[in-house]
Amino acid sequence: MQQKSQATSIVLQFIALVDRQFPYTTRPSMNVIDRKWIFRVKYNSDGTIQRYKARLVAKGFQQYAGVEFTDTFNPVIKASTIRVIFTLVVTYNWEIRQIDFNNAFLNGEIAEIVYLSQPAGFVSTSHPQHVCKLQKALYGLKQAPRAWFHKLKEALRTWGFISSTSDTSLYKHNDNFLLLLVYVDDLLITGNNAPLIQTLIQDLQNRFALKDLGLVKDFLGFEALRTTIGLHLTQSKYTTDLLIKTKMHSAKPVPTPMSATLKLHVASGPAFSDPTLYRSTIGALQYLTYTRPDIAFAINKLSQYLQKPTELHWTTCKRILRYLKGTVHRGLHFTSASSLHLQVYTDADWASSIDDRRSITGYCVFLGTNLLTWSSRKQSVVVRSSTKAEYRALAHASTEVAWLRSLFSELGISLINTPVIWCDNQGVGALAANPVFHSRTKHIEVDVHYVHEQVLDQKLVVSCVPSTEQVADLFTKPLSIPRFQYLLTKLNLAVSPGCA
Known part of the structure; x- marks a missing residue:
């Protein structure tokens, strides 16, 4: 019932984006894009179910470049910029708030002519041959992310925000010290004036449908825990889910992500029987390096063998997972x-x-x-x-x-x-x-x-x-256990409070 209710809500929003009379009949010269329903279960950061979600999406892979779309790129905030802002937030004791836009891509306006077949389950009985001409963007369209970026950027400009030249997804107010970090439909707001932050959130709420999530807690899969001594950034839930997915959640932990004596190369043993599993696991681990610099070298090394992984490469990958098993709650501490x-x-x-x-x-x-x-x-x-x-x-x-x-x-x-x-x-x-x-x-x-x-x-x-104090050794070679543990203390990594 919840899924059906969500689907009805999405359809009503969809109808507002198209000509309600469906006046365009199919012609041989038309490229009519297909559509489908996507159903998802959304979870909270603690793993509990938040809501059931249904969304009507277009099959954008059927679009023709240069005809039905041009620009598609949507810049997002750099991970290093996020870490810089978190450091400043802790140093100057700023408030940092998070908001999430509802159905963000539906706000974007498209200049191209795009035709879409009628939604499944809502086909007009009197005119089944009619199609929809989109007036605004729809999820799945190639230009949808770019259209949303321009829509948000125009709104921010009217309120006096300018984009940074160092990171185009970082916005700073002309007159007041307010900073906005944009990652598609997620937004972080911080600065030295809490009342102005609240005013800005109200202005955004008057312009777009959004959820005010309060002080930052869960951003892009990162769990942010603010304490009296700083801010802790981890990916504990993401790590746990990855261990369960790879069936390594009950594995025996190891003290280092890679053996110091291991010499990997292309022909390290027989070919691995499931290259897709290897590639998907390495891809998932790449995202984990945003808060886990201690595995950066090992992931970089294994990423060089994605084309033809061997059994030894997969064994080394499982060693990283075993290392993560014993350090699930470790993360960056600011x-x-x-x-x-x-x-x-x-x-x-x-x-x-x-x-x-x-x-x-x-x-x-x-x-x-x-x-x-x-x-x-x-x-x-x-x-x-x-x-x-x-x-x-x-x-x-x-x-x-x-x-x-x-x-x-x-x-x-x-x-x-x-x-x-x-x-x-x-x-x-x-x-x-x-x-x-x-x-x-x-x-x-x-x-x-x-x-x-x-x-x-x-x-x-x-x-x-001195070479003994060279912290960058962690990023260039596999190290012995004592050496790895010593340099690890220099990175300001720590276990999340309450999980020691």
């Missing part, structure tokens, strides 16, 4: 930053890939003690020395610092000191300060020039750190 000072650790594991001898780049960026962003990836070219590999890693980290500086500048927040990049290669530090080009460094000349200009302009400082 505390008040005593000093707004950026520190970056960067490292490279030279020629570590057995298959093509490319190096692994890893870096992590901290604001105070809070981890903002990190990366673990294979370099795009083969380099002939460890210095080249380290310098490419340094250049990648430098671009991330430049982006963060731009973001903080737009927010009107000044960093106390010049950002410091820590590396454990003395040759890299010397080359950054005094670039001397010869046959062994000419292949990285562009990277050298870029970093050197940043150093000369006092936009960053390159310093040397």
Whole structure:
């Protein structure tokens, strides 16, 4: 009964978007898009049933590009931007509210001519050959996300919000310090003026149908728990669901996500019998790395074998799941930053890939003690020395610092000191300060020039750190248990309060 009630509600909204008389009959020149009903059960963050949902969607894969749709891209907020804002929220003790738009895509307006067949169960008995001409967007249409983005952007502009150049899904008010983070139909609002936040939510409610979810608790599958000492961000429910899906919920936990002695390559044993299972599991684990930097390297490594996974690759993947079994409630912890000072650790594991001898780049960026962003990836070219590999890693980290500086500048927040990049290669530090080009460094000349200009302009400082304190080792290689556990304490990861 609940599903039927939801379906009736959706149909009534649908009828408002089309010509109610169905005046267009089918012609041979028409491309009539099919439609279908989608039924879902929506759950709360604790796993209880929230509601039953029905939605009429269009089969957008039947549309023709350039005729029935043009632009489709809908920008969303970057995960690193979310972490930056959470750090500022805790540091300045701001309120952060969350809202969810109801049927957001139905608000978008489309300029193209799109015809849709009549909804199943609601076909006109007197004119069964008629079709619907859409006046607004419908879920499933290729241009629906883009149409909604423009609709929301226009509304925000009328209220004095401008889009950030560093992240187009971050909006800042011209006159007041209010920030909006947009991820399709989910919105976070924060700032230093709680009454203005409430006024903005009321304005949005007058313009769109939405749900005010109050203080942020569950955003994009992240559970956010605000305490007196900070904010804890985890994906506990997502992790538990993944373990159940892969039948690893009763597995024995292990202390590290990857064995320190393991050497993976393309031909590591016989082919795995179910490549689809391997790919879907790795894809699910990729999303988990948004709050779990401790598995970033292992996931990056296994992602290189999606085309032809072997039994050893799947066994290694199950080891990650076993590691997660013992750390379900672990996540990022944000505390008040005593000093707004950026520190970056960067490292490279030279020629570590057995298959093509490319190096692994890893870096992590901290604001105070809070981890903002990190990366673990294979370099795009083969380099002939460890210095080249380290310098490419340094250049990648430098671009991330430049982006963060731009973001903080737009927010009107000044960093106390010049950002410091820590590396454990003395040759890299010397080359950054005094670039001397010869046959062994000419292949990285562009990277050298870029970093050197940043150093000369006092936009960053390159310093040397002992290898024993190089936090970025977590993102470049598998580590022994003691080494992994030691570096893990540097990432400001913690178990969610009440789950220890």
